[in-house]
Amino acid sequence: MSSALWVSKTGLAAQDKAMATVANNLANVNTNGFKADRAVFEDLFYSVELQPGAQADQVNTVPSGIQLGSGVRLIGTQKVFTEGNIQATGQPMDLAVVGAGFFQVESPSGETLYTESGQLQLNAEGMLVNSQGLPLVPAIEVPTGSKSFTVGSDGIVTAILPGDTLPSELGQITLTNFANPAGLEALGGNLYRETIASGEPTEGVAGEDGLGTIKQGVLEGSNVQVVEAMVSMIAIQRSYEANAKVLDASSSMMQFLNQQV
Structure with missing residues (x-):
């Protein structure tokens, strides 16, 4: 030839x-x-x-x-x-990471997966889950009848519980980052899996140790x-x-x- x-x-x-x-x-x-x-x-x-x-x-x-x-x-x-455009939705359970960091969710097999899509919802048990129904890690439960659901820039989740007049803390959403995010395995569904190339995950509080902050009522669009x-x-x-x-x-x-x- x-x-x-x-x-x-x-x-x-x-x-x-x-x-x-x-x-x-x-x-x-x-x-x-x-x-x-x-x-x-x-x-x-x-x-x-x-x-x-x-x-x-x-x-x-x-x-x-x-x-x-x-x-x-x-x-x-x-x-x-790189960061995508931040799009305001007005939905209290729509979250975006402004800066570096991934949300964590748990797969049906118990494996921790990572995502930058913060389009969250509640399942039948009142747990915060992603669009595929995978629960957030760490788990956040919102009691039925709660009002004024709020997520701070540091990930602290509060809401006014039934019968209360003052907000109560429900938990804290933490973020994870990697030494080499490009080494993550893309699984589809906006989900990634840790690999040897990505390095081990580093979990922390939003806004600290180089992690981005969490913004409520917005979503990060495609970059x-x-x-x-x-x-x-x-x-x-x-x-x-x-x-x-x-x-x-x-x-x-x-x-x-x-x-x-």
Whole structure:
């Protein structure tokens, strides 16, 4: 096979994956707490036909040599954990982290998962849960008939219980951060799982030790920049077309050679 055919093939495959990444970003432009992905590529190994610095003669050396690349490959998709736009909802159980930090929820298997979506609700037992019904960690129970549900910037939850006139503290929502948030495993449903790459979670009080603060009555929207994504899509399309033209040109060259020899 012609080396140019193989190189252009890797280019087509790489741009297809890059387009899939952009498509996923645009599909989630209205997903609360969604963090955009970016594709990371690297060039493949080189065929060295003449080593740089090789002896050209008894006095001189080759300045650059001959090194032919073999294409490109995807080595990762990286989550970009910049903040999304804060959208006011007026709902008391809608929360957003302003700054670094994740909310914690408990999966049905008892595993702790992490999310930046603070769209909370109450389940049948009065526990604060996320949109999938997973309870918040640490658990917060809001008694039936409570009024004036309030969450402070430090995560302290208060409400006026039935029969009372003054607010009572129901618990405190803590936040978690990681040394490398991009290393978290994305599970879908705005949920992430700890991995070796992310490092161990560091739990703390909102507003302390580098953690962000909690804001009530708002949600953090997707951090996808639509215009930037559209520009990337156009660039990827042009690159895909260029690789396809290289593929076609290389095929034509081989066809010409077969016909003439």
